[in-house]
Amino acid sequence: MQFFGGSDISPSPPPPTASGHNAHMMYIFNRSGICLLYREWNRPLHTLNAQQDHKLMFGLLFSLKSLTAKMDPTSADKGNLGVPQLPGQGCSFHSFRTNTYKLSFMETPSGMKIILLTHPRTGDLRESLKYIYNLYVEYVVKNPLYAPGTPIRCDLFNTSLDQYVRSIS
Amino acid sequence: MAAIYSLYIINKSGGLIFHKDYGSAGRMDTNDSLRVASLWHSMHAISQQLSPTVGCSGIELLEADTFDLHCFQSLTGTKFFVVCEPGTQHMEGLLKVIYELYTDYVLKNPFYEMEMPIRCELFDINLSQAIQKDRVALLGR
Numbered sequence: 001m002q003f004f005g006g007s008d009i010s011p012s013p014p015p016p017t018a019s020g021h022n023a024h025m026m027y028i029f030n031r032s033g034i035c036l037l038y039r040e041w042n043r044p045l046h047t048l049n050a051q052q053d054h055k056l057m058f059g060l061l062f063s064l065k066s067l068t069a070k071m072d073p074t075s076a077d078k079g080n081l082g083v084p085q086l087p088g089q090g091c092s093f094h095s096f097r098t099n100t101y102k103l104s105f106m107e108t109p110s111g112m113k114i115i116l117l118t119h120p121r122t123g124d125l126r127e128s129l130k131y132i133y134n135l136y137v138e139y140v141v142k143n144p145l146y147a148p149g150t151p152i153r154c155d156l157f158n159t160s161l162d163q164y165v166r167s168i169s
Numbered sequence: 170m171a172a173i174y175s176l177y178i179i180n181k182s183g184g185l186i187f188h189k190d191y192g193s194a195g196r197m198d199t200n201d202s203l204r205v206a207s208l209w210h211s212m213h214a215i216s217q218q219l220s221p222t223v224g225c226s227g228i229e230l231l232e233a234d235t236f237d238l239h240c241f242q243s244l245t246g247t248k249f250f251v252v253c254e255p256g257t258q259h260m261e262g263l264l265k266v267i268y269e270l271y272t273d274y275v276l277k278n279p280f281y282e283m284e285m286p287i288r289c290e291l292f293d294i295n296l297s298q299a300i301q302k303d304r305v306a307l308l309g310r
Binding site: 025035042043044045047048053054056057059060063064066067068070073074075076077078081091092093094095096097098099100101103117163 | 174175182193194195197201205208209211212215216217218219220221222223224225226227228229230231232233234235236238252
């Protein structure tokens with residue numbers, strides 16, 4: 001990795017499974033539930049205003065996580081339902097599917113949550129989310145003008161994200 | 170190892186009316202299963218609100234780290250969901266079979282009150298047969 005102008009992102013992006021563009025939208029939340037980034041590519045239906053929508057999404061993920069932690073059939077000691085869990089603690093989930101969309105979810109060890117909504121018949125996107133996290137590290141965290149915890153406004157990140165998301169199916 | 174960990178049936182207002190455990194570690198007590206059931210009911214409803222396109226009918230499959238949760242909602246709003254090992258196939262079919270058993274042995278039972286907990290012996294018997302059959306089919310593959 002070069003110090004300046006290095007554009008190689010490790011690891012290399014997972015190969016696209018098919019060409020197409022069926023991503024609906026993406027959210028990035030930090031550990032305290034602030035929406036750092038919201039990108040929308042194809043969303044015909046808006047039921048709520050943006051702020052309410054972000055809150056509802058974060059609440060859904062938070063509750064689903066406590067549900068999966070409580071339901072985990074492989075561990076005997078699961079604690080109480082609804083007690084907040086640290087990132088990486090307890091049984092989490094990586095995606096859910098409805099008849100109209102698929103939501104893929106990743107939580108980093110620092111508690112940042114990356115959420116990608118795609119077409120319901122999309123395959124496993126865990127590697128893609130990791131790659132998006134790498135993009136975030138390269139273009140946002142390493143940007144000296146970016147203050148942690150504030151909404152992301154980095155053109156380079158947005159363009160490379162758009163480009164990458166268009167390539168996944 | 171069991172392919173299916175547990176089965177829940179919740180009524181249209183989110184109340185747990187049937188729960189059966191097929192060998193998950195650390196059994197949940199009754200209060201916890203009631204809470205989990207009503208939590209699932211609300212998560213199902215919220216997922217419809219967040220849909221980017223019209224016509225969303227809620228979560229069908231939740232993939233967690235250690236289990237998969239398959240959910241089927243009937244037209245009347247009763248939800249059936251099974252918790253199974255990750256990657257278990259044909260769960261939609263099993264849920265349809267369970268729904269059929271529910272209509273045959275619970276709804277057609279004259280002593281059953283709608284939306285109340287299910288206590289029907291014939292349903293229990295046929296359900297365990299259906300689950301057993303499913304397990305045998307899995308072993309055969």
